[in-house]
Amino acid sequence: xxxLSYSQIALYQSCPLHYKLQYIDGLKTKGKWYxxxxxxxxxxxxxxxxxxxxxxxxLEKVLKYYGEIWLSxxxxxxxxxxxxxxxxxxxxxKFWEVHSADFRLPVAIERMFYVDIDGIKLxxxxxxxxKLDSGGLSVVDYKTNKKLFTKADLENDLQLTLYQLAxxxxxxxxxxxxxxxxxxxxxxxxxxxxxxxxxxxASRLVLEVAENxxxxxxPATENQYCPCDFxxxxxYYIHKYSGIAPELQESE
Ligand code: SF4
Numbered sequence: 078x079x080x081l082s083y084s085q086i087a088l089y090q091s092c093p094l095h096y097k098l099q100y101i102d103g104l105k106t107k108g109k110w111y112x113x114x115x116x117x118x119x120x121x122x123x124x125x126x127x128x129x130x131x132x133x134x135x136l137e138k139v140l141k142y143y144g145e146i147w148l149s150x151x152x153x154x155x156x157x158x159x160x161x162x163x164x165x166x167x168x169x170x171k172f173w174e175v176h177s178a179d180f181r182l183p184v185a186i187e188r189m190f191y192v193d194i195d196g197i198k199l200x201x202x203x204x205x206x207x208k209l210d211s212g213g214l215s216v217v218d219y220k221t222n223k224k225l226f227t228k229a230d231l232e233n234d235l236q237l238t239l240y241q242l243a244x245x246x247x248x249x250x251x252x253x254x255x256x257x258x259x260x261x262x263x264x265x266x267x268x269x270x271x272x273x274x275x276x277x278x279a280s281r282l283v284l285e286v287a288e289n290x291x292x293x294x295x296p297a298t299e300n301q302y303c304p305c306d307f308x309x310x311x312x313y314y315i316h317k318y319s320g321i322a323p324e325l326q327e328s329e
Contacts, residue, residue: 078291080191080198081283083236089286094297096290098307106306108150114161115221117148118260119204121169122219125176126205127186136173143169171263184208190243194280197287203240204258213253215267216240219260226257226266238271238279245276 089096098104121143125133134142143165152158185206192199205217218236220226231237237255244252256267271279297311308314 078197078287080200081287081290082199082201083239086239086283086286087235089290091300091302092298092305093289093295094311095305095307097295098305098310104307104310110151110153110157110161111221113148113150113152114165117143117146118165118168118221119219120146121165122172122204122260123187125173126183128182131180131182133173133177133180136170136177139169139173140166168260168263172260175263181207184214190247192243192246194242194283197283199239199243199283201240201243203244206244209253211253213251213270214244214248215254215256216244216252217256217258217265219258221260223261225259225262225264228268231255231257231266231268235279235282238275239283241271242276242279 085096085100088099099106121139124142125139128134147162147165149158152161183205185203188203188206190199190201190203203216204219207215207217209215216237218240234255234257237257241252241255244250252270254267255270256265258265297313299313304311304314309318
């Protein structure tokens with residue numbers, strides 16, 4: 078079986094059919110502005126920390142890089158794109174101020190991992206890994222979400238749990254802190270590392286998803302993001318494309 082990433086596991090959890098259409102059948106998703114915006118800001122945060130000596134690039138360099146790598150896909154109009162481009166500049170200027178004042182070289186930036194969980198390969202990229210004064214590690218994931226993360230968001234975030242699993246398998250050093258970094262407000266939202274029981278539960282979940290995929294179990298499951306980019310393949314939405322109404326449930 079091919080390696081699984083967090084995004085694939087999360088997509089399978091929200092709708093197995095969507096997972097199949099995208100990752101097995103290879104259908105292409107539509108470009109969306111928030112993916113372009115998020116990727117651009119991520120690349121700039123990576124550029125800021127990816128230096129060999131503990132002195133970050135100047136703000137001018139970061140903003141120049143931002144202009145060079147800006148991704149335009151998915152914006153509805155030139156005005157909308159210009160508005161977000163300006164907003165991104167503000168975010169990065171604040172990011173530069175906050176992190177230049179207290180700059181420390183990370184242990185790793187945009188680190189690729191590929192680890193084994195009982196025969197299933199888990200792959201991914203971790204935005205940033207820092208070494209804490211205690212000697213333990215801190216895992217940081219950048220997010221361009223609108224809303225600030227709650228305590229529950231942090232405690233239930235599967236991505237952070239899987240990244241802790243991967244980091245501890247790669248380095249044999251304990252992860253002591255997990256962070257979702259809210260880029261829009263430059264806020265560090267952190268919690269303690271997951272317990273052994275939580276890591277074991279996440280491993281079981283990876284194995285369960287892998288097993289379901291190998292059993293070709295791909296039911297359509299409606300969720301808050303419906304319709305996805307492939308409604309013409311979905312039993313819940315196909316009638317809008319073929320003109321055939323779905324069978325009505327008989328009322329009692
Ligand atoms: S539209 Fe259908 S296939 Fe797409 S996510 Fe919703 S239920 Fe799944």
